[in-house]
């Protein structure tokens with residue numbers, strides 16, 4: 001018995017973002033603020049449509065660039081971290097960790113629905129954004145979605161999402 005499946009993968013030079021963050025680790029320690037030049041790869045698996053493609057490259061590239069643009073030149077803050085309190089005010093956002101405090105203009109940060117702004121959880125968040133846009137905008141329901149986020153050269157996290165049962 002044979003089977004086959006298709007996927008497309010994009011990683012464009014403009015699917016990058018430069019952002020600042022700090023993560024907690026080791027049960028309540030917190031890194032100092034610092035930045036990365038992140039790079040993102042997306043892979044979409046699914047059936048071929050009437051055009052004989054999974055999703056067209058241009059649309060996929062566009063939505064990926066849109067997503068990464070939201071994060072570019074921002075401080076990335078976790079909404080759900082037990083040790084970092086993030087408070088939104090009219091014009092600014094304040095994050096606190098113990099006695100440390102970061103206050104930034106609203107437009108210069110992004111509060112993400114994650115527990116920590118690790119490359120792993122950024123990859124998961126980006127995947128959810130890609131999946132939402134694929135469905136809403138292009139009517140594409142992938143069988144599998146893979147997002148990789150590189151934080152530093154040679155240092156990359158990978159997140160995979162599957163429809164239904166996990167596929168091998």
Ligand SMILES: [Zn+2]
Pocket residue numbers: 021034035036151
């Ligand atoms: Zn970092």
